[in-house]
Amino acid sequence: MIICRCEEVLLRDIITSIENGAETLKAIKMETRAGMGICQGRTCRVLLEQAIAPYTDITIQETNNIMYKNPVRPISLANLSRSGKDSSQ
Amino acid sequence: MKYDLVIIGAGPAGMCAAIQAASNGARVALVDENPVPGGKLRGQVYKEPKSDWWIGEKIVRSMESKIKQLGVTCFLEREVWGIYPKWKVMLNNGEQLESDFVLIATGAAEKAIPIPGWTTPGVMAIGAAQVLANIQRVKPGNRVAIIGIDALSLTIAYDLKMAGVNVVGIYLPPLNAFSLEKSNPLKMIAYLSSLSHLAPNPMLKLLGKLGQIESVQKLGVNYYPPFGMKVWGIPLHLRKAVVEIIGNEAVEEIVVAAVDQNGQLGRKQEKRIPVDCACISGGLYPLVELANAAGCESVYIEELGGHIPLYNEELETTQSGIFVAGNSTGIEGAKVAMAQGELVGTVISIRLGFVEGGPELIKKAKEKVNLERENAVIKFHPGLENGRAKLERLSRIRE
Amino acid sequence: MRIKKHPILESLERKEVQITYNGKSYLAFEGETIAAALLANQIRILRYTEKGKAPRGIYCGIGHCYECRVTVDDERSVRACITRVKDQMKIISQGIDADEI
Numbered sequence: 336m337i338i339c340r341c342e343e344v345l346l347r348d349i350i351t352s353i354e355n356g357a358e359t360l361k362a363i364k365m366e367t368r369a370g371m372g373i374c375q376g377r378t379c380r381v382l383l384e385q386a387i388a389p390y391t392d393i394t395i396q397e398t399n400n401i402m403y404k405n406p407v408r409p410i411s412l413a414n415l416s417r418s419g420k421d422s423s424q
Numbered sequence: 425m426k427y428d429l430v431i432i433g434a435g436p437a438g439m440c441a442a443i444q445a446a447s448n449g450a451r452v453a454l455v456d457e458n459p460v461p462g463g464k465l466r467g468q469v470y471k472e473p474k475s476d477w478w479i480g481e482k483i484v485r486s487m488e489s490k491i492k493q494l495g496v497t498c499f500l501e502r503e504v505w506g507i508y509p510k511w512k513v514m515l516n517n518g519e520q521l522e523s524d525f526v527l528i529a530t531g532a533a534e535k536a537i538p539i540p541g542w543t544t545p546g547v548m549a550i551g552a553a554q555v556l557a558n559i560q561r562v563k564p565g566n567r568v569a570i571i572g573i574d575a576l577s578l579t580i581a582y583d584l585k586m587a588g589v590n591v592v593g594i595y596l597p598p599l600n601a602f603s604l605e606k607s608n609p610l611k612m613i614a615y616l617s618s619l620s621h622l623a624p625n626p627m628l629k630l631l632g633k634l635g636q637i638e639s640v641q642k643l644g645v646n647y648y649p650p651f652g653m654k655v656w657g658i659p660l661h662l663r664k665a666v667v668e669i670i671g672n673e674a675v676e677e678i679v680v681a682a683v684d685q686n687g688q689l690g691r692k693q694e695k696r697i698p699v700d701c702a703c704i705s706g707g708l709y710p711l712v713e714l715a716n717a718a719g720c721e722s723v724y725i726e727e728l729g730g731h732i733p734l735y736n737e738e739l740e741t742t743q744s745g746i747f748v749a750g751n752s753t754g755i756e757g758a759k760v761a762m763a764q765g766e767l768v769g770t771v772i773s774i775r776l777g778f779v780e781g782g783p784e785l786i787k788k789a790k791e792k793v794n795l796e797r798e799n800a801v802i803k804f805h806p807g808l809e810n811g812r813a814k815l816e817r818l819s820r821i822r823e
Numbered sequence: 824m825r826i827k828k829h830p831i832l833e834s835l836e837r838k839e840v841q842i843t844y845n846g847k848s849y850l851a852f853e854g855e856t857i858a859a860a861l862l863a864n865q866i867r868i869l870r871y872t873e874k875g876k877a878p879r880g881i882y883c884g885i886g887h888c889y890e891c892r893v894t895v896d897d898e899r900s901v902r903a904c905i906t907r908v909k910d911q912m913k914i915i916s917q918g919i920d921a922d923e924i
């Protein structure tokens with residue numbers, strides 16, 4: 336069953352990555368690309384938190400602390416440079 | 425460009441704030457990624473308990489003309505991707521809008537409940553069905569199944585019925601890590617009993633009454649008719665879950681299985697039912713990404729929909745000058761969102777020195793929010809008051 | 824699929840326009856979204872995914888999920904659910920011929 340629609344990541348992939356030693360939400364995301372798609376996790380972020388809940392002792396409250404960074408929406412590089420900002424600012 | 429107030433989101437909250445601030449003399453910019461203002465209000469159609477029909481589209485149109493009259497600068501079809509100190513609101517076409525005051529009124533997003541086959545075209549979030557039927561006037565499907573039982577899905581079932589759609593049934597989602605208590609028949613009956621008696625449609629009203637009867641709560645699940653109970657002609661199934669959605673290029677069938685009173689799947693045979701659309705309802709959560717990325721502290725309050733920015737009585741976040749209103753403060757109805765928008769419009773007008781008699785005006789605006797809250801016809805979470813109280817406590821501690 | 828008569832909502836007076844989707848011509852109404860116009864013409868598939876080449880259609884309907892992205896008059900990844908049709912608009916689905924590009 337697909338969990339991350341954007342990156343076509345299956346529940347199985349997420350569980351496998353936990354079994355292979357991924358210990359944080361970030362590690363799972365890096366390994367599976369879940370939550371890294373064009374919607375920036377708007378559809379799957381809550382699902383990822385729920386999927387890993389049985390495997391971790393991290394509570395949902397903590398998993399999400401200050402996760403968002405600008406830009407929160409996909410924008411073209413041209414527009415980013417026109418506005419004089421980069422995402423690391 | 426520098427403005428007195430930049431509002432992100434032209435839903436009911438953002439529009440009301442714009443009208444309030446602009447009529448006090450503020451230079452207001454209103455941004456929305458949609459080509460038309462109104463947010464989720466545009467799709468709402470229901471009968472008010474003691475008065476007429478509430479038709480969102482009409483209310484939006486009248487607010488729209490006020491906004492034009494007042495000279496609010498509208499930026500439609502513009503996505504906001506960030507807010508930088510102090511404060512610059514970044515639009516996706518490269519423009520930036522500057523202001524000392526920013527209102528984040530970006531509304532809510534839907535929580536998904538994944539079910540095998542849920543990426544097949546024809547499977548959609550329940551809100552999409554409302555937009556299609558009530559705003560676009562296109563049926564989301566000819567035979568539609570609804571998965572998930574809550575105030576929103578029951579309201580939209582009624583919307584679809586009015587639009588002439590054949591709603592083949594409302595079902596539970598399958599028990600899994602994502603549906604949790606939404607797949608539990610006992611919990612669902614308790615939930616139905618918490619629906620307001622003021623409920624805006626016959627479906628919600630009947631279910632609310634039904635759930636309140638204790639014997640129904642106790643026995644209801646066991647004796648629930650296997651063919652469901654018809655409410656306004658729509659079969660409501662509290663003992664059946666949709667376990668799979670089938671179709672190659674588009675939805676063709678749902679697979680339905682009987683469940684016991686705790687939502688566990690029985691061993692009975694599964695049944696396939698032909699449909700061309702399936703709508704999943706998993707509830708709403710506030711969209712807080714902009715506030716969060718701008719450094720506003722957030723708190724987790726389940727009764728308000730999950731993570732929300734921490735804000736005080738005047739709806740200001742922990743970043744001074746950044747306010748929230750509407751569903752970004754927690755999941756509630758349109759009228760509360762509108763009253764909150766007015767409150768923020770008032771508070772900011774006072775800070776800008778455009779109006780006098782501050783405390784009295786603010787008090788009035790706050791009272792209006794509370795009044796709308798008390799009279800709300802749809803309650804999105806049974807523990808809403810609890811959630812509000814938690815938030816107030818946290819906010820006082822912070823101060 | 825169109826709802827011509829609604830018991831509560833007033834009927835809409837809208838101008839007919841012509842759009843094309845993957846080269847075929849369709850009728851649409853001014854003011855409606857691309858996603859609605861295509862659905863009214865029985866079209867549910869808006870794109871195919873990059874990896875699995877699986878068909879996708881409208882999901883959230885309000886601009887959040889980006890599942891409905893299509894190419895409109897040569898601009899890629901426009902969200903069909905929040906973009907209105909215009910007369911002579913040329914809409915193309917994404918992902919089928921990703922290999923050739």
Ligand SMILES: Cc1cc2nc3c(=O)[nH]c(=O)nc-3n(C[C@H](O)[C@H](O)[C@H](O)COP(=O)(O)OP(=O)(O)OC[C@H]3O[C@@H](n4cnc5c(N)ncnc54)[C@H](O)[C@@H]3O)c2cc1C
Nearest residue numbers: 433435436437456457463464504530531551750751757758
């Ligand atoms: C499907 C659905 C049905 C509902 N039905 C009812 C109902 O029947 N009755 C009821 O009382 N309540 C209903 N609600 C609750 C509803 O959310 C509130 O009634 C009300 O619309 C909330 O108003 P708002 O102004 O906070 O947000 P919204 O109405 O959601 O408006 C937010 C606006 O912000 C815009 N936006 C968001 N992010 C950005 C960005 N980054 N850049 C630019 N623009 C952005 C969006 O496009 C949107 O127009 C429903 C909610 C949903 C999701």
Ligand code: FES
Nearest residue numbers: 339340341372376
């Ligand atoms: S659904 Fe996972 S990033 Fe979009």
Ligand code: FES
Nearest residue numbers: 884886888889904
């Ligand atoms: S359907 Fe989700 S963005 Fe269009």
